[in-house]
Amino acid sequence: MAEENPQHGGPRPRPAGPSRQGSGAETGWAVTGTLISGMAVWGGVGWLLDRWLGILFFAPAGILLGTAVAIYLVVARYGAVDPPAGQRSSKTPSRRRSRPRGHGPTQKGQR
Numbered sequence: 777m778a779e780e781n782p783q784h785g786g787p788r789p790r791p792a793g794p795s796r797q798g799s800g801a802e803t804g805w806a807v808t809g810t811l812i813s814g815m816a817v818w819g820g821v822g823w824l825l826d827r828w829l830g831i832l833f834f835a836p837a838g839i840l841l842g843t844a845v846a847i848y849l850v851v852a853r854y855g856a857v858d859p860p861a862g863q864r865s866s867k868t869p870s871r872r873r874s875r876p877r878g879h880g881p882t883q884k885g886q887r
Contacts, residue, residue, distance in 0.1 A: 807850050814846025815839050 822838020825831075 803854060807854060810850055811843065811846045814842035816842070818842025818845070
């Protein structure tokens with residue numbers, strides 16, 4: 777019990793739960809930064825190779841490669857979003873029927 781409440785001024789233990797989720801704006805800026813930095817870094821590497829080899833191929837290829845890698849990183853990191861607490865996930869089967877409860881197909885105007 778003494779370990780749960782540290783002495784005044786002592787170090788506090790880290791919480792055992794997951795870290796705090798960022799806001800939507802933070803996530804948006806992180807995604808934007810990842811995409812731009814991927815294009816800039818790999819495009820810059822391609823530009824350096826173009827200057828060194830005298831070919832005009834590697835800069836556009838580097839930009840495309842950087843964009844593809846950045847999109848992969850964004851999907852890998854932010855693609856799986858946990859549903860908010862209290863809501864069912866889409867992976868669980870629902871109990872709604874796929875067809876109406878009649879004795880056959882219904883037409884407009886008939887019930």
